[in-house]
Amino acid sequence: MINKKVSILVVEYQWERTALRALLIMLAILTMGYLYFVAASVLNVIAHKEADAHATQAESAIGLLEQKYFALSQNLTPAESSTLGLSAITDQSYVYRHGNVGQAPVTKIQI
Numbered sequence: 001m002i003n004k005k006v007s008i009l010v011v012e013y014q015w016e017r018t019a020l021r022a023l024l025i026m027l028a029i030l031t032m033g034y035l036y037f038v039a040a041s042v043l044n045v046i047a048h049k050e051a052d053a054h055a056t057q058a059e060s061a062i063g064l065l066e067q068k069y070f071a072l073s074q075n076l077t078p079a080e081s082s083t084l085g086l087s088a089i090t091d092q093s094y095v096y097r098h099g100n101v102g103q104a105p106v107t108k109i110q111i
Contacts (some may be wrong), residue, residue, distance in 0.1 A: 078088065 081087075
């Protein structure tokens with residue numbers, strides 16, 4: 001009688017190959033998902049910085065236009081307004097606020 005030792009690592013079960021393939025497929029899917037979300041977050045940061053740059057340019061342009069508007073409105077007198085076809089308002093039904101236009105504070109979101 002020959003005494004054979006059978007190691008547990010030598011025996012291959014029927015479902016072992018299928019389970020290994022399933023685990024490798026899941027690992028590949030998770031790796032692709034991870035790479036997708038990392039790339040998406042990097043692109044989101046880039047888009048956010050570009051949007052901030054465009055917003056800053058728009059704020060600058062609006063500020064310059066407001067400055068020109070206030071400069072022109074200071075030079076406008078009632079005598080000059082009649083030559084432009086403007087007339088005085090006799091019955092105001094809205095709120096008139098003296099001074100500059102209010103500005104809401106903008107918070108920067110940094111990542």
